[in-house]
Amino acid sequence: MSRKNQGQHSVNAPKGQEENEHANSEYGELTYVESPSLDLTFKGITQCEEMAEEIKFYFPNIERPANEIRLITNVVKLNNNSLQNITGIVSVLSGVIYDLSNLAWIDLSFNNLTTIAKELTYFHNLKMLYMHGNRISNLAEIDKLSALGGSLIKITMHGNGVEGIPNYREYILRNLPNLKMMDFSGVTHADRTKMQSFSSALARKNAKNRRRPY
Numbered sequence: 001m002s003r004k005n006q007g008q009h010s011v012n013a014p015k016g017q018e019e020n021e022h023a024n025s026e027y028g029e030l031t032y033v034e035s036p037s038l039d040l041t042f043k044g045i046t047q048c049e050e051m052a053e054e055i056k057f058y059f060p061n062i063e064r065p066a067n068e069i070r071l072i073t074n075v076v077k078l079n080n081n082s083l084q085n086i087t088g089i090v091s092v093l094s095g096v097i098y099d100l101s102n103l104a105w106i107d108l109s110f111n112n113l114t115t116i117a118k119e120l121t122y123f124h125n126l127k128m129l130y131m132h133g134n135r136i137s138n139l140a141e142i143d144k145l146s147a148l149g150g151s152l153i154k155i156t157m158h159g160n161g162v163e164g165i166p167n168y169r170e171y172i173l174r175n176l177p178n179l180k181m182m183d184f185s186g187v188t189h190a191d192r193t194k195m196q197s198f199s200s201a202l203a204r205k206n207a208k209n210r211r212r213p214y
Contacts, residue, residue: 030070031062032098037075041107045081048088055096070098075105079130083111090122101125109133109156121147128154132183137161139168142175149176158183170198 043054056066076093078086086108094100103123110133120129126148139162145152155176162168173179173195179187 030068031064032070032072033059033062034072037073037077038071038093038097039077040081041077042080045078045083047083048086048092051078051089051092052095055092058096067095069096071096072098074102075107076103077107079107079109079111081111083108083113085113085115086117086119088119089117090119104128106130109159116141116144118144120145124148125151127151130156131160132156133159135160139165139171142172146175150178152176153178154181155179156183167198170195174199174202 038058040051040054040058043050045051045054059066059069062069076097090100093103097103100123103126105128106120106123106126107130109130113131113134114136115138116131116136120126121144124147129145129148129152136157137160141162142157145155155172157163157168157172165171169182169191172182173187173191181187
């Protein structure tokens with residue numbers, strides 16, 4: 001058994017799913033498999049459509065087609081690939097993971113991402129998002145994650161171009177106020193004080209610009 005498939009084992013249908021119409025594929029009843037994560041690291045994946053091909057071979061010890069299997073997990077690891085975007089990630093994951101609302105951690109580190117996809121906000125219970133080691137250079141991309149501000153408690157963005165922009169840390173904390181850890185460093189009281197000062201200065205600047213005559 002490969003290392004990434006250790007810990008996988010079939011289980012009964014989740015409670016309440018037995019009578020749910022979605023518990024059956026067109027080929028018959030689904031098989032549910034518990035696993036610590038969906039681990040697709042170091043696969044050379046460049047786009048989400050390629051994930052579906054990798055998933056076909058993800059359950060070597062279960063003699064059923066991959067589209068008849070649902071993984072019970074709350075972690076997705078896509079780090080160390082060559083992803084340039086994650087368009088279609090929700091569609092692909094919905095075909096393999098039993099309940100996407102349970103996803104708590106997505107690792108997209110060490111890819112070639114230049115933007116943050118709004119599709120990530122579909123995972124409204126996401127607590128940890130790793131984005132370090134990509135190619136994101138526009139700090140405004142963080143704005144797209146504001147919808148996750150109530151759930152995200154840990155994010156990594158170091159190793160992107162944005163890291164060198166002034167007030168990088170304050171800007172992210174302003175958009176994601178519930179963060180407890182950023183770039184593997186705990187968010188301190190001093191961090192929050194700096195963020196509040198930054199927010200106040202930004203508000204004054206925006207107000208001044210609005211008063212400026214054309």
